[in-house]
Structures are given as C-alpha cells and as structure tokens.
Amino acid sequence: MPTPSHAESTRYPRVYYNLMIVSLLGSIYRRHDEAEICSIAVEATLKDAGRYRMFRAIAKGIGGDASVASSMLEQHLAEHPEDDRAKVTLAVAMMLGGNPGWKPIIDRVLALSTDIPAREAATSVLQYLGTLAPTPTTTRAAA
C-alpha cells in the first residue's frame, strides 16, 4: 500500500486511509457492492464524510456511474448554492460518468462565478477537453 502522506499529515490512521483507497478503487472497477461495504466502514471513521463522498463521486464517475455525482450535486447545492468549486468537481465526475448535464454546470460557473479557483478549474476542464477528440465517455474497466 502507498505511503499516505496526507493521512500522516492529518493523523488519520493509515489503515483507515488504505481502506479508503481500496474503496475508491472498488468504485472505479465497478465492484459497487464491495465498495459500499468499505465506504460504510470508512464513513464510520470520519467526523465529516463530505469530502470522502466527493472523492467517491469522482471514483464512481471514472467507473462510468454519474448517478452519485448528480444526486450529490443536487443535495450539496441545495445546502450550499454558492459553492462553485463543488459544482466544478461534481461536474467533472458527471462528465467522466457520461452524464451530459456537466456542460451547463461548467458554463454557468464560467458565466456567473466570482470564485477565481472555481473559474480556473472550469477553464482547465474545457481546455483539457479541447485536447481530446471525441469527448471522453469511456469507462475504466468492465465489471
């Protein structure tokens, strides 16, 4: 398992961090049942699971499932309508999962947001996509 520099810097136990890594790997490789079991355990070790859930939305997006990102986006924006960085993060997860709803979100951030890092992230997404043809909708691995 990797040396968890972030885990050590925040004193999050390494064994929990390793469990987190494997749970995300399970989402990417579409072992959703096993990843769910790991995630329940991971969340039990966290005071605030919000960031981990965002990681998981991205991992599931990489695995081709944008549903988590979509539902998280709705829930998160209902509570934090001004959080443009979360919008970009979840839009990327939706894009990776093949949900076309990501594009209007990025467009709205670029049109309306005053959050510079969020705008830069949104711009980076579009610049990155400009280097690809066609737009990526593929998944990492078959179940």
Add this chain to the structure above:
Amino acid sequence: MEDAAKNTIFSDLAQVEKTLSEDTTGDRARAMLAYFDDVAKSSEQMLHKAASDSERQLLARLIEGFRASQRIIRHVWETLHSAALPA
C-alpha cells in the same frame, strides 16, 4: 488544502492501480490481501474485548470493510491480468 488532499488520494490510488498492473506474478496483490487479512484478524480480536456497543459496531464495520477490500483487490488484479490470482 482540499485540492492537495484530492490530488494526494487520487495519486495514491493511481499508484496502487499501477502496482497491481505491473504485478504480473501476483506477489504484490497477495501481500495486500495478507495485509487486510492481518488487520481484519486484529480487529476481530479487538471486537472480543470491546467494551461499548459503539466500539463493537465500528469494529464490525471495519472487519467487513477489510474483507471487502480483499475481494476488491483480487477483482482488480484479475481484471487487469485477465486471469485468476494464483494462490
């Protein structure tokens, strides 16, 4: 801070995937299975001594998580190498 954490966790995740991808013999995968087996067994021993319901509940979830982690690692290795992981 959040971006750094995101980069780190996905960097570590990519490193685990790379390790499994390059592990043609399955040695590294078996080492990871052994690691999660060890921590699961340690947690089982702690479960027997747990004093409170909340502690027991946490340990039970962790044990299930460690066992599920073994199945995920095996699945990832077998997907990457299109073969059953040798014993």
